[in-house]
Amino acid sequence: MIITALIIAISVITLFAVLGLVLVYMERKVAAFMQIRLGPMRVGPWGIAQTLADTVKLISKEDIIPNGADKFLFNLAPLMVTVIATLALAPLPFSDKWIIWDSNVGVFYVAAISSLTVISILTGGWASNNKYSLIGAMRSGAQIVSYELSVGLSLVAMVLLSGSLSFSDIVMTQQDAWWIFKGHLPAWIAFMVFIIASTAELNRNPFDLPEAESELTAGFHTEYSGMKFALFMLSEYINMFIVSAVAATLFLGGWMPLHFGQDNFFNHIMDYIPPLVWFAGKVFFIIFLIMWFRWTFPRLRIDQLLTLEWKYLLPISLINVLAAAWITVTGWHF
């Protein structure tokens, strides 16, 4: 049991490191190509070792704690945000055999854990004793707490359709087709609401008011430097991975290959591609979608941000839950 735990711990830490390196590189390259640039090109071929060099730079930087800061909370916040990101990874099925904790309340658990991220952001902003940090933290808190509702309701709609809270059961219900194909309108609306609201929960553009560079320098992590700053950035990318993995599992079938109907020729061909490749492909597609937003939409104002959630997304997702319940009861999905 202890050996299993150790193996899991080592593989999760490796996954974190690799994801951090890959996603930062991907973000810079995607950004560059969207703006007809080349992006990092100096370190290694096509600049693939750039993020490695950045990591070395961040590790060797001086770790500064401001004099007026609450030292205990200042050090606790980056640790907390990383721990929370790790915990949320547990019930996600990476393939048909790779799942850390096959919980029967997996979806509920991930929603619960991701609602804790706001605490570490508030703590980091408050402990820095800096007005920009505090404003950034407050904005972030208001934003995450509001958008959590839409995320939760779109999860509820999918749970209604699939009839289970367990991720592996939800993947198994998509054996004949993914929910995005067989869930009709409720699944499409839930998918769109989920992607919009979770982009806001991640504090990414166009909802990046908490760290709006032009107004707040860097928001809640203004005072952080070196590895503590790196932990905040890392967990932001890990959270992006988790959100994309949840979306891929609920809407796009997780590790389930592209199937239509039962046991036909097309399905057998699709089965030759291993589940892990399917999962990674879907997750990186959604990550690319979220990165695409960043270079397409301008930043919202705070009143527009709250209007979008409370006047549009929340009523839409409430009605959507009703529609999903109706479809489930009448059995209109395939």
Add this chain to the structure above:
Amino acid sequence: MKAILFYIFSVLILACGIFTVTSRKIYRAAIFLLLTVVSVAALYFLMEYTFLGVVQLVIYAGGIVVLILFAVLLTHDSGSLLPPLGVKRTVATFALTGTGLTVFLYTILGRKVEPGSGEFNEPSVKMIGGQLLDLYNFGFVLPFEAISILLLAAMVGCIVLAMKFSKTMN
């Protein structure tokens, strides 16, 4: 393994609980409260009652502690130290908590507690939902409805508080 984890989390609950009430910085007290609440959830997970553990995380950690933190951030003097307790308050606190502890210990030490036999079967979410809305079979539909009316009243109250009335309306 389970016993070791149990003791680790119990120590965490007790230590963080004590820090919550002794800390003189209000924000730190809230963070210690968070650690206590999360450790309690960890105990539920250890007992394999995952649903209750997740509910604990959603309601206490994700809901109540976040609410407390917001309230702390919005107050004027959240950064300064709280005044130290006077002698009167210290004595009163010890008397009250001591009474509670005595009653509690007296109740559980007088009884013989049998260790549970067999496996613990976690009730499924479907069962919990069914029981919650069951009209017969000792269902909880009346409390459920009562709470929903209470929440509706609270929401209407929030909207009324936050609404800006124009001066002509007053």
